[in-house]
Structure formats: structure tokens, C-alpha cells
Amino acid sequence: MMGRTIFIDPGRCIGCQACVSACRECDSHRGKSMIHLDYTDTGRSVASLPTVCMHCEDPVAPCAEVCPADAILVTADGVVQQADTSRCIGCANCVNACPFGVPKIDLQAKLQMKCNLCYDRTAYGLAPMCATVCPTGALFYGTLEELQAERPGVQVADSFAFGDVVVSTGVAMVVPADKVRWPVPGGLPVVEVNGVDVR
Amino acid sequence: MTSPLPLDPPLPLDPSIAPPGTRDFRDAGGIPADRWRADQNGETLVPTHCCFCGVQCGMYLRVDRAGKVFGVEPRNHDINRMRLCPKGINAYQQVNHPDRLTAPLMRRSRDEEFAEVSWDEALDFTVSEIRRIQGDHGNDAFGVLGGASLFTEKTYLVGKFARVALRTRHVDYNGRLCMVSAAGANKLSFGIDRAANPFSDILLTDCLLIAGSNVGECFPVMTQYLWGARDRGASLIVVDPRETAIARTADVHVALKPGTDSAFFNAVLHVVVAEGLADEAYLAAHTTGWDEVEKAVRAYPPSRAAAVCGVPEEQIVQVARMFAGADKAMAMHARGIEHHSQGVENCLSVINLCVATGNLGRPGAGYGTLTGQGNGQGGREHGQKSDLLPGGRSITDDEHRRQICRIWGIEESDLPLAGTSMMEMVWQMQRREIRGLIGICNNPFVSLPNYRTVKEGYDTLEFHAQFDFFLSETAAAAHVVLPVTVWAEDEGVMANAEARVIKHNKAQEPPPGVRTDTWVMCEIARRLGHGDTFDFPGSREVFEELRIASAGTVNDYYGITYERLEETGGIAWPCPATDHPGTPRLFEDGRTAHPDGKIHLQVVEWHAPMDPYSEEYPLSLTTGRTVAHFLSGNQTRRLGALVEQTPRPWVEVHPSHGFRDGDPVRVVTRRGSLVLPALVTEAIRPDTVFVPYHWPMPTAANGLTLDALDPRSKIPEYKVCAARIESAAQVTEVPAPPTAPGHEAYPETQASRTDPRPPTSPQGRGTAERG
Numbered sequence: 001m002m003g004r005t006i007f008i009d010p011g012r013c014i015g016c017q018a019c020v021s022a023c024r025e026c027d028s029h030r031g032k033s034m035i036h037l038d039y040t041d042t043g044r045s046v047a048s049l050p051t052v053c054m055h056c057e058d059p060v061a062p063c064a065e066v067c068p069a070d071a072i073l074v075t076a077d078g079v080v081q082q083a084d085t086s087r088c089i090g091c092a093n094c095v096n097a098c099p100f101g102v103p104k105i106d107l108q109a110k111l112q113m114k115c116n117l118c119y120d121r122t123a124y125g126l127a128p129m130c131a132t133v134c135p136t137g138a139l140f141y142g143t144l145e146e147l148q149a150e151r152p153g154v155q156v157a158d159s160f161a162f163g164d165v166v167v168s169t170g171v172a173m174v175v176p177a178d179k180v181r182w183p184v185p186g187g188l189p190v191v192e193v194n195g196v197d198v199r
Numbered sequence: 200m201t202s203p204l205p206l207d208p209p210l211p212l213d214p215s216i217a218p219p220g221t222r223d224f225r226d227a228g229g230i231p232a233d234r235w236r237a238d239q240n241g242e243t244l245v246p247t248h249c250c251f252c253g254v255q256c257g258m259y260l261r262v263d264r265a266g267k268v269f270g271v272e273p274r275n276h277d278i279n280r281m282r283l284c285p286k287g288i289n290a291y292q293q294v295n296h297p298d299r300l301t302a303p304l305m306r307r308s309r310d311e312e313f314a315e316v317s318w319d320e321a322l323d324f325t326v327s328e329i330r331r332i333q334g335d336h337g338n339d340a341f342g343v344l345g346g347a348s349l350f351t352e353k354t355y356l357v358g359k360f361a362r363v364a365l366r367t368r369h370v371d372y373n374g375r376l377c378m379v380s381a382a383g384a385n386k387l388s389f390g391i392d393r394a395a396n397p398f399s400d401i402l403l404t405d406c407l408l409i410a411g412s413n414v415g416e417c418f419p420v421m422t423q424y425l426w427g428a429r430d431r432g433a434s435l436i437v438v439d440p441r442e443t444a445i446a447r448t449a450d451v452h453v454a455l456k457p458g459t460d461s462a463f464f465n466a467v468l469h470v471v472v473a474e475g476l477a478d479e480a481y482l483a484a485h486t487t488g489w490d491e492v493e494k495a496v497r498a499y500p501p502s503r504a505a506a507v508c509g510v511p512e513e514q515i516v517q518v519a520r521m522f523a524g525a526d527k528a529m530a531m532h533a534r535g536i537e538h539h540s541q542g543v544e545n546c547l548s549v550i551n552l553c554v555a556t557g558n559l560g561r562p563g564a565g566y567g568t569l570t571g572q573g574n575g576q577g578g579r580e581h582g583q584k585s586d587l588l589p590g591g592r593s594i595t596d597d598e599h600r601r602q603i604c605r606i607w608g609i610e611e612s613d614l615p616l617a618g619t620s621m622m623e624m625v626w627q628m629q630r631r632e633i634r635g636l637i638g639i640c641n642n643p644f645v646s647l648p649n650y651r652t653v654k655e656g657y658d659t660l661e662f663h664a665q666f667d668f669f670l671s672e673t674a675a676a677a678h679v680v681l682p683v684t685v686w687a688e689d690e691g692v693m694a695n696a697e698a699r700v701i702k703h704n705k706a707q708e709p710p711p712g713v714r715t716d717t718w719v720m721c722e723i724a725r726r727l728g729h730g731d732t733f734d735f736p737g738s739r740e741v742f743e744e745l746r747i748a749s750a751g752t753v754n755d756y757y758g759i760t761y762e763r764l765e766e767t768g769g770i771a772w773p774c775p776a777t778d779h780p781g782t783p784r785l786f787e788d789g790r791t792a793h794p795d796g797k798i799h800l801q802v803v804e805w806h807a808p809m810d811p812y813s814e815e816y817p818l819s820l821t822t823g824r825t826v827a828h829f830l831s832g833n834q835t836r837r838l839g840a841l842v843e844q845t846p847r848p849w850v851e852v853h854p855s856h857g858f859r860d861g862d863p864v865r866v867v868t869r870r871g872s873l874v875l876p877a878l879v880t881e882a883i884r885p886d887t888v889f890v891p892y893h894w895p896m897p898t899a900a901n902g903l904t905l906d907a908l909d910p911r912s913k914i915p916e917y918k919v920c921a922a923r924i925e926s927a928a929q930v931t932e933v934p935a936p937p938t939a940p941g942h943e944a945y946p947e948t949q950a951s952r953t954d955p956r957p958p959t960s961p962q963g964r965g966t967a968e969r970g
Contacts (some may be wrong), residue, residue, distance in 0.1 A: 012426050012966050013444075014415030014422055014444035014445070015415075015444060015826075015962035015963070016284055016285055016415065016416065016419045016444075016826045016963070017285050017826070017844055017962065017963055018282075018283060018284050018285045018287075018288060018419065018961055020285070020840075020844070020966060021285040021288040021289055021840050021844075022283070022288050024840060025270060025271060025288060036966050036967065037965055037966045038965045038966070038967060039959045039960035042860075042880070042960055043854070043879060043880055043881065044443060044861070044881045044882065045447050045880075045881070045882050046444050046447055046880075046882055046960050046961055047440065047441065047447060048444075048960065048962065048965075052445055054683065057628065087705060096496075098314070098951075100832075103793055132282075133273055133281065133282050133283040133284075133288060134282065134420075135282045135283070135284055135419040135420040135422050135423060136415075136419075136421060136422045136426055137426060151430050151431065152430065165904060174966045178511070183545070183651055184219060184892050188464070
């Protein structure tokens, strides 16, 4: 987990999509939002979940690893940057590699689009736009100590299991304090790669 | 892989080290926007507030070198601590929107098309019609309807314009559809009409009860106070027929049947009394009427309320013990309990509970209503309400009348008597008792109940003018439409849900052809021969008169100046002197604004809703808002991001009815029917359906609702009527927002509007489900 990072707390999320609108205001990708907002329990409740880039640390940035154009750079502070527009070929390898479903492809521009933790803001000490406006603190920016000072007893996870693969991330998720199991199940195991059964 | 983190004991934060809204209740981090290099392109940041709801979040508008508003930047104002909801983030897009009206529109009869005309021509016609109608039928044949999204200065001017320039008794405003039940209850109980505690008190409470308020969608930024209270150990009780975002994780969610609120709260009070949890010492020292209230609630044992409300008996007992057992408890409510033919009683039953448990006038203990419109509080204080004069004075009180006539420089005989409420004025239009109307900042074709009646009333008018910046559905049916400024093109004050007066600043010049509402009202007054009493170059001069007009009243603004507001970030009235700090919390000295200083407790008896259930209409229809839209939608239905988030209305139904998501469902009431896509969810009672109200006919929830009024507040019963649902062939398409002739609603913003699907969840469409 990065020192100063985003913490995602779906328990606080009200699904209002302020993050989605705020992301669209960024001067570097005005009009386009990088945030995914899913309603995860439709038909039963109004529960919702925002997804920003998790800035994977180990293995480092699967999106960058698979990029054939070396367009996705990771800065020394651990932030996985958006694909460099002068290099990106819009092949969508990163989209397929990301375990969290984060990158998108702008089909018209043939370029990848991805959350870069509002590098233009965080580099100047500001919080990312989404975590600045989030009405509920479901997206929180700061250190773990700051989060815990404000929310007594809060527990976070920064490693997620996808089958046998465990991914550690720079961004962390708040998890139920009484249900901490490390690592947190991240999704279904990978059963097939390129037609080959890898189980 | 990271190793497990040590488990911290979940101790609540000590409020003494985390005082409200100041230190450890931190913003999202980083340096304030105005010290960032947001000025890198030569832009300026104008500090102001949002135009939408009663929270009144602070924001910066970004203004480019050409002086045009082009963006928004979070502002670390202590109301919102940089946070904004999707409406607030997109609000700035209205300012230079292609749909803006930039020339007066006029036609002499409704058969003609609108034509763009000069201001002189539009105002001459308006004035000649006022003269003709008042000459033929008397002054009261011409009415004025204002709005609570106007700055307080303008709401003051609406009342003065009606009474002094038009000399008509018929003036009212759209807060009649919003705040009046709470206002009525506040006046009866406390003699002062505002929330008793500031938002920051929520962080200090041990038990927070929210009744009839979908806070997460209607006041999203307030949610941080709710979650902050829970972080500090408070319990949360939510009373709502729907499992809203705040109800989902609440400690107790009371999913009662619509229209049964006062039965529930009476039963809670019954348990409080029966279990000896009432604060008898507080009641003896500070109240009148307790004996009668105590006697009345004896008739509401939990078994009776459980049957009426459709909730478990144990839940009523549980709520009573949680609320009365807390050291400090707070109750807040909104339209969910106020929009009823017993709206005032519902609010009174909540007040009775707070007072009986001694929860008033202390940090973290108290009561409040969440105002729906930006100026829902300020808009009801200074005289645009049919029975009120500035400073919350009564128009039927001789002394109050004398005071205002002195300030306005008019003869007392020239000051009209009390008028009627907004819905009653529509009925009077139908009966031709009101033949001419000026509407300012409202859209009753979407916002008033029982559309057919409303349309008939307005269509019967001989002359109808509307002020607006976009052509609303109501304005589209008028004779004259006068293009006025958006909030960012003028300055003025609003009072938020805490009764904190805050200052909006002007960020850009209005487009050519657009005037301020202040200029238009003063110009009509001047043409009617009242120029001497309407000599106001701008809001500042109106505010100076308002300060004087409110001095010494309950709603005292005398000590509030524009300069002080800019220095402090807001001052809660009453503020009688320029060195007075304002009054964030009421009743700290144990005294109310009644002459005896006591809280006047009122007996409440529950009665069934006005629209009876039958075999034909077995369900309850309830209406409300969704997070991406605001009120009648005239603003938000034109903002692309918000249309994309929630393109259309839907009907929310329980799975037991057998529909699937997206099925066309006809919702039928005794007033009419609509075909909407079903959003099927277990998060609503099986006997209740919900339709959001922001869209016009033929997809308007208010085509279904009932124009029954609370006898005291005259608020319509939007929140419950009898309905049935049946399958239908095809979902009705949402019409495009009206525009001036020769214009088309900005197509880029309307791309998703015609999609027939319901949203993924009541908050809108998930980002994966967009086209």
C-alpha cells in the first residue's frame, strides 16, 4: 500500500456518482470519467461500489507488464500512470490483463484511459478529485494512520487473491472488521488462458 | 503480500478531541484549491455556493480569462469540507448552456407561436395586461408565485412587489410544496421556524433518527455527518418505506407504510412514557400541554401502530428505547413525513418525542428539518408566503402590518390581507378568480400535484408571464417569458437547512439580453407607478432594506452584512447586532420564542391518507427524488452527465408483483396513468410503489398524485395516494425539454433520454450499463 493513497469503503458508498462526475472535470481528460461505479446487489439493495485504479505493486502493474508498446509507466511513488499517448497503440492488452477491470479504451482516439490517482493534483499535495468530493468518505485519500484516527477500528486490505495469484495493491479497500481474512478474495480463479486449461 | 494489520479496539472518538466541523473531522486532504495552481491558465476561482439543495455546499466557480464560467473546483467551506454531489459538480454547466433564454418571448394568445421581442415590448404588454385585469376584476385577480431557489433578497422583493406594486393579496411560492409543514409545526411548538441545531451537532449525538429523508440522494453531502456520527459511536434509525442508501446499513430501518408516520411516532412516545423514559423534569420546566399529549398517546400502544404502519411491534419498542435511552439524541426529517394531509401533525409528533425525552437545545441533542430547496429556509422568512410579511411577521397582525407599512412607506389601507396557498391559487385560476399571473422561479406543470387540474388552471388564465433562464414546461405555456439570470450571474444570500445565512457571489456577467429578477420586478413596478419604492440597483440595496425590515423580529437579520458573511462563511439568524455571533443552536437557555418561553406541545391524532384504498387501488404510490436530478428537472434534465446517469423515470416495485426489470408497467390512480419501466427490488415494501417526480407529462409522477392539502400548512399529499399497477405494451418516452422557437434542446445532453430502460439502481445507471 502506498503511504498516502485512496482507501475505498463500499459500506459508506451511497451510489451517488459524484466521483464519476468529478473525474470528468479533470483538465487532463475533461468530459471522460475513469471511475467505474457498479450497483452490486441489484434487485435486493441499493448497494454500490466505486472502482478506481488499484495501482498494483506485486506483481507490479499487470497492465504495464503486458503492454507491447511500453506505454504504461510506473513512477517512483508507485503510481501506475495512464498509457503515454505518444506510445499507446490502443491494443487493449492492459484491459485484458487488469484483474480489477480498470483500464478502458477510448475507441475513437484508439488510446487507453485509466485513473492515474489524479497525478496533476496529488503531485501538488491535493487529494484526487474523486476523493475530494466524495460526499460520504467512501473514497478517502490519506495515510492509513489518518484513516484509522478518523474511523476507529477500521480494517483495510491491500492484497487480493485471484485463484492462486495474490495481487498486492497501492490502493486499499476497507473490509468488515470482523471478517478480515488475508488476502481478500478478489475474484474467480483463472481457469483458461489462450485456450489452455491452467487449473 | 502484506501481513495482517493489528486490530484496533473500535472505541468511539472522544468528541472533545474532535469538535464539530473543525479539527479531526478532516477534509479529503491537501492544500485548499485557492492555493493550488488552478490559476495556471489565467483562470480565477470565485468562491460561492451550490445553487441546488438546502445543504448549500461551498464551491469555487472557475472563470476563464474571457470572464466566462467554465468549471468547478471543490471549496473547503465548513458546511461541506470540499465535498460535492453530482448535481453540484455539474451545476456550472447551466451558466453558458446553449438552451439559455436570451430574449423575452411573447405571444398575445396561446394559439400563436412565441416570438422573440424587445424588453420594452414584453414589459409594456405585461404592464398593460396587469392594468386591464386589475381594472376589470380588481387587484386580487392578478397573482404572483415565487420560488425558494431565489436569493433571499429576491424572495423579499417578490412579497413587496405583489403587495406594493400589484396590491394583490394573492402571492405565494413553491416552498408551499416543500417546507410549510415543518414551518407550521415549528411555529406551533416553538414560535420560531427553523432547525434547532447546526449540522455539526450531528457529530456529537448518540442517537440520530432520520424520518422520511433519503439523505443519500437528496442531501448527499450531509451523509458525511451521518457516517461521522456513527464513527463516534452514534446509532442510526431511519424511518422510510424504502431501503435507501442510508437505511441499508442503519442500526434500525423502520420500513413503515406511507402515510402512517404519526401513528408510529405516537406509539414510540407511548413506549417512552410506559417505560418511564420521559424526562419529566424537563417537561415540567419547559413545556405546556404535556398532560394532553401524554393522554393522547395512551391510545397508541405498539400493537395498534404495528397494525397501522405494517412494522413489527418490537421495532417500535426498540426505537423508543434507543432514542430515549441515549444521552443525546437528534431527530431530523424531510418531505417524507411533511408531504401529507397530516404533514404538520407528523412533524409535531417528532417534536413531541424530542421534547418528551429532553432532547433540545444542547450540543448533539435537538431537532431539525432538512430543507429541500437551496433557500427553502430563507425563502420562507421574508414575505413571499401568502400569510407572512418580512421578518416572519404575520400579515393578519395589526402591529406587524403597521411596522411593515412604515418601512415600505405605504398606507396601511393599501396593504392587502392574507392570500391563499399555491395549490388553492390554481383552483382559483380554474374558477377565474385569478385571471393573471406572474410566476418567478417555479415550474408547477411538473411540481404541483394532479397535473390535469394544474394545466386547466393555468390554461384558463387570461395572462400568464414566467421568469426563467431555461424554458420550463410551465413557461412554455405562458404568454410572456422573461429571461433572467442564473445564480452565478448575480449576488445574494440564502439560508441553508441550519438557518445559516451564506453569500453567493457573482462569477460572470449575464449574457446579452438577460436581466436579473430584481431588475425585472423593479422595472414592472416602475412602469406601474411605484418606482419610488422599488429603487434597487441590485441585491445589496435590497438586503439593506431587508436587514431593517427584519430588525427586532424573530427572524432577525439586522446584524448580518455581506462583509460579515464573506469574513465568516455564514451566520445563523437571529443575529440582532453587527457584533452578534449569530445563533447556530436554538433554545440553549431553555426558552422558545413564544411569549411564555415554553415549548407548546400539541396533541396529534393519526388519520388515514386522503385517497382511500380499494380493491381497484390497493397499493400506496409514493413519490420523491433521485440523486442526479433536482425538483422539476428544468435545470438537471439539460445537463448531459446527469441525463446520462438517470435518463428517465421508472416505477419501483417489489418482486412479488411478478414483473422483471424493464417491463412496461402502467401505474394507475384516480387521477390518471403512466407507463414506466419497472425497477424490481426488494428494497421497497410489497404494498408500495415509488415514482420519481422530476420529469414532465406524459411521464410525470404528478399526473398521478392527489391535490389534497394539509388543512394547516396547505402542503399537498405527494407522499401517498392509492394506486394499482398492471402490465402495459410499451414504455412512454420522455419528451425533450422545451426550448425557445428555432432552438433544439442541446442534442449532446439528450443522447440517453430516449432509452426505455430503467436505471440499474434508484441512484442511476451504473457506468457499465451506459450506452
